[in-house]
Amino acid sequence: MVTRNVVVSFTTAEKHRKRYPGEAKGFVEEMRIVAMNCILETKQRRREGRKQPEERTVKVWEPTVDGYLKTWLIAVVYDTLEGIIDKAVFPSYAEFRSTGLERSEKLAIDLQWFKEQGYAIPEPTSPGVTYAEYLKELSEKDPQAFICHFYNIYFAHSAGGRMIGKKVAEKILDNKELEFYIWDGDLSQLLQNVRDKLNKVAESCTREEKNHCLEETEKSFKYSGDILRLILS
Template identity: 70%
Template sequence: MPRKESVIIVSATMAEKKRHPGESKGFVEEMRFVAMRLHTKDQAKEGEKEVKEPEEKAVTKWEPTVDGYLRFLVDSKVVYDTLEKIVQDAAYPYYAEFKNTGLERSASLDKDLAWFKEQGYTIPEPSTPGLTYAQYLKDLSQNDPQAFICHFYNIYFAHSAGGRMIGKKIAGQLLNNEALEFYKWDGDLSQLLQNVRDKLNKVAEEWTREEKNHCLEETEKSFKLSGEILRLILS
């Protein structure tokens, strides 16, 4: 009997590992795995999602407009302003770990919007996608820290990867290859990202498995809200 019991325990442990791919490498790898599955095949080789919305097509197939792109930048700034204020105010002590990471984008977006204004463009007011996401982040940051961290991770890391591809596409197609500040970082971006990965992994070490799962389950909501802002580029 004891031997049979130990086999059951080992099997259960293995099953648990299978439920959380990337777990052995740290929690950020778990978040990355879940996020990649929510991409389409056009967006990432690990993607599993069917293409349903215009922004889910490969960036090479996009037909952006300058007006739509400006709406995207304005709404993105609302979200980054909110994220940076949440981290500065640190309703939960570990939010303070993410102050001044070098990934902040709000000041860069200020410069880009000023540049567009100098070119004669009218800067639009923030719209529903950005305002809705910002309010959602404020609420989460107070009441659901694990879910908030999911959004924090996905927003910053998505911009450093797919976001840069989008920026390059739009610069080439609409802005005469003008490189915006939104896509520039001070220092080595890969090192800045690694520093934040390390901090995220350290924070998650204090979480229960249930709290980690709750964070992972928020990924789909993160993609939905970010996708609504991304869609503005094509409007």
């Protein structure tokens, strides 16, 4: 009888526990929903004229090669991110080695191409260096928050990043396809493999740890946004 009461109580508690958007499909779906909400909130804020101090009003987007090259400060971010994964201070990081999403080698090829065209490659400075240092610090003491950045960096590049790359190629590179936007293998399958790994790692996390990861989304977008805004400079 006691055992039955315990089971009934546990089942009742489970029924009334708060369910988070996307939770039934896995933690990656939770991260995706929070990221999309962050994007929608930014768009709504701009429509209402409530821009952040660092945001600029841009009526027509006319990128230049010099402005675009400034965004390659992201190279230091990818180098740092992939170095952290290789070192694997936390065992869970090792799950994300050799996923096929890595960009450092592709970036190096593109940077060499730009050099051969006679363009000067800017030295790593803020905000790229600032973000890289933040990732290093985070990875050593806050693995849940770090995973949030890992997810958003790679998945954002595979979506919005490709659209930006295509527009830049059309406007200023005579449709030159950069290696940064080319993956070895089927991208959709590579992404699914990483989703599965992320969901697996998240299974050992408490609800509080998952929430902490989700709360880092806004910072992830801010750091990446600081770099992408350079394309308009």
